[in-house]
Amino acid sequence: MIRQCRKSDIDVIYFIVNEAAKSYERFIPTDCYHQPYMSMAELQTEFKRMTFYGWEENGTLAGCMGFEPVKDVTLIRHAYVLPDWQNKGIGAMLLKKLIQLTKTKRLLVGMWEANEGAARFYKRHGFTIQLYKDELLKNYWNISARQIETSIVMELRK
Ligand SMILES: CC(C)(COP(=O)(O)OP(=O)(O)OC[C@H]1O[C@@H](n2cnc3c(N)ncnc32)[C@H](O)[C@@H]1OP(=O)(O)O)[C@@H](O)C(=O)NCCC(=O)NCCS
Numbered sequence: 001m002i003r004q005c006r007k008s009d010i011d012v013i014y015f016i017v018n019e020a021a022k023s024y025e026r027f028i029p030t031d032c033y034h035q036p037y038m039s040m041a042e043l044q045t046e047f048k049r050m051t052f053y054g055w056e057e058n059g060t061l062a063g064c065m066g067f068e069p070v071k072d073v074t075l076i077r078h079a080y081v082l083p084d085w086q087n088k089g090i091g092a093m094l095l096k097k098l099i100q101l102t103k104t105k106r107l108l109v110g111m112w113e114a115n116e117g118a119a120r121f122y123k124r125h126g127f128t129i130q131l132y133k134d135e136l137l138k139n140y141w142n143i144s145a146r147q148i149e150t151s152i153v154m155e156l157r158k
Contacts, residue, residue: 002097005052005064012061013052014043020080027114029150050077053097055090065094067101070140074102076109095125107156110141127154
């Protein structure tokens with residue numbers, strides 16, 4: 001079941017993000033990776049900026065995706081499914097829900113450029129890699145110069 005996340009979900013989202021990030025640490029430039037990948041303070045800030053949706057399985061969350069309208073676009077942020085629950089269609093269901101909710105013409109998602117699995121996942125859902133990704137990352141995200149350098153952006157036009 002997909003549902004909007006509540007403040008009381010923050011501990012389980014913290015767990016999901018940091019467990020799922022462990023499995024993809026090989027894609028992250030070593031100078032950008034740390035444990036935990038996202039601190040509780042950072043997650044609390046992100047929670048205020050955007051709406052998280054989660055997939056609930058047997059009364060607990062197994063995956064989450066953040067939805068953040070910014071200026072004239074919408075961003076997908078922090079898409080994570082617990083390693084044991086990956087490749088079962090949970091990410092696809094969350095993504096379809098966020099696509100449905102998107103009111104802007106353009107839906108953007110950023111990822112580490114080495115994360116080819118994530119790029120394949122979004123491509124399967126109609127997203128395409130953007131050439132002017134630095135401009136997009138500077139305009140719509142609030143991330144470091146190093147992360148801009150090592151990330152790509154994909155877009156879905158509605
Ligand atoms: C990327 C991520 C969110 C996708 O979530 P997911 O639940 O694994 O996604 P799905 O199960 O819908 O799809 C993943 C693959 O499983 C396959 N799959 C889907 N349903 C399936 C099923 N019932 N049985 C077997 N395989 C299935 C799909 O073909 C898909 O293949 P693809 O990657 O080539 O598109 C998840 O893998 C993750 O958390 N990765 C680590 C963090 C990350 O990279 N986040 C993205 C940052 S932008």
